Amino acid sequence: MFLSFCDGNGSALGWAVLITVVLGVAGCAKNYVVLLPNDDGTTGKVAVAGREGVTLLEKGREGAAIGGPAGKTFMVSDEQIAEDFGAALAASPQKPVSYLLYFKAGTDVLTPESQADLPEILAEIQRRPAPDISVIGHTDTMGDAAENARLGLVRARSTAETISQLGGSIISPDRISIESHGEKNLRVSTPDNTDEPRNRRVEVTVR
Amino acid sequence: MLAMRLLVLAGAFSLVVNVSSAEDAVIGYVKTVDGDAVVLVAGKATQAEPGTPLQRGNVLKTGKPGSMGVTLKDNTVMSLGPDTELVVDEYLYSPSDGDLKLGASMRRGSLNYISGVIAKLKPEGVSLKTPAGNIGIRGTHFLVTVEAKD
Structure with missing residues (x-):
């Protein structure tokens, strides 16, 4: 009934x-x-x-x-x-938003375009109450997998440091998680030893 | 014999250490709070605030009036209406290793749920238990209400 x-x-x-x-x-x-x-x-x-x-x-x-x-x-x-x-x-929190930042080949140096995207990420962090972010580093398939796992981590760390420095007190370091997927999670699938700018990236998720 | 005992002991000890580190891992944070809302850790209640970290097994509880919103590491978003009780019993989020699982139980109340990466990558790994029956999630936004069983 x-x-x-x-x-x-x-x-x-x-x-x-x-x-x-x-x-x-x-x-x-x-x-x-x-x-x-x-x-x-x-x-x-x-x-x-x-x-x-x-x-x-x-x-x-x-x-x-x-x-x-x-x-x-x-x-x-x-x-x-x-x-x-x-x-x-x-009571719903804002949905998390992700950004991709790209790097020059073999380095942790952001491309000028991605460097220019940083203020938008910082503004998004600032808009949120009690923000936490994750930074995941990726590489293309140039060189060996172990080296790329390390490079992905270097990229993620340097991006997190840049965000911390530019952001001042808007996000505390213990609210930033850092990891590397190396060459295991390609955005554009390629054979091994392929130079691919779109795979040299970090994914920053703001929650 | 003694060596073997020591080995067993060492094994048991490392097991304990592993389990506790998995339980201590932060799986998400409280983002919004209105009115009466607490997080129970091992039965002990602390007032929830934006930024309160969450671990597996913590009980999220709202009063009347009360509401609370949380975001988990895989971007799952959940918000609880008044007089609601929810626990995330199982949470594994390691996409690069393929370890993905989210099991939550809702004892009563109302819930707004927006699924995250775990549901996208492994829908069969996500479930929400309620006293009246289970809900399987295939990557989506939905609402649940559960009547108290008392």
């Missing part, structure tokens, strides 16, 4: 109003999931365990009762979302 109210299904609507009045707010079992569209307009998928199987949500504002009948979904109104999730949505 409660589930049919949660279904928001037209024929049950009249009953729903009645049930809500009779049972009050607690009348609707509040064990449900709603899928929302992503910021980029795409929508992912969520699998909700039901009584005899899994219910897959694939559309924006599509909902399913957790532990409800498998395959049964319903649409959730914006008003319902605001009522049940308004406070949770309002």
Whole structure:
């Protein structure tokens, strides 16, 4: 009975109003999931365990009762979302943002274009409450893998130092994590020993 | 015999050290707090503030009124509405080694969840448990509400 109210299904609507009045707010079992569209307009998928199987949500504002009948979904109104999730949505931290900075071949020297991107990264750090950042160094496939793991780390460290120096007190060093993926995580896939400027990079993520 | 005992002892000791270092690792930070919001570490509650570090197994708890937002190392974003309790029980984030896992449990309340890198690289490694059933995440933004079971 409660589930049919949660279904928001037209024929049950009249009953729903009645049930809500009779049972009050607690009348609707509040064990449900709603899928929302992503910021980029795409929508992912969520699998909700039901009584005899899994219910897959694939559309924006599509909902399913957790532990409800498998395959049964319903649409959730914006008003319902605001009522049940308004406070949770309002508390959402800003989504993390990532930047790519590029280097001159075999060095930890930023290209002039990437050097010019630093102020934007610093501004993003400053905009956020209690920011933390990660800096991941990468290389192209020139030279051997062990040497590139080291070079990736040198790039990540020098970028983190530059950000610390330019940023002053906006980010404390213990909120910066540094690592290297060396030549293991190419942005543009190439054979070994290939000079590729787009692979000589660090990824800075501001959270 | 003694040498063997020492070896066993050394092995047990290093195991303990490894486990504790994994538990001590920071997996994310509190970013937003409004009203009553605490982080429980081994049962002990401290008021949450923007910048409070989070470790695996910490309990995030909000009162009424209360809300809290956190961001994890893999860019997962979660925010809790009032009267909500959530634990990240499992967290492995080492993309270069392929170690990826995020297991959270929600006991009650409301949650806004935006998945991060772990869900993108290994969707089957991400799960959210609730008393009414589990939720599998395939890289996405969703909301969950769970009624208290008491």
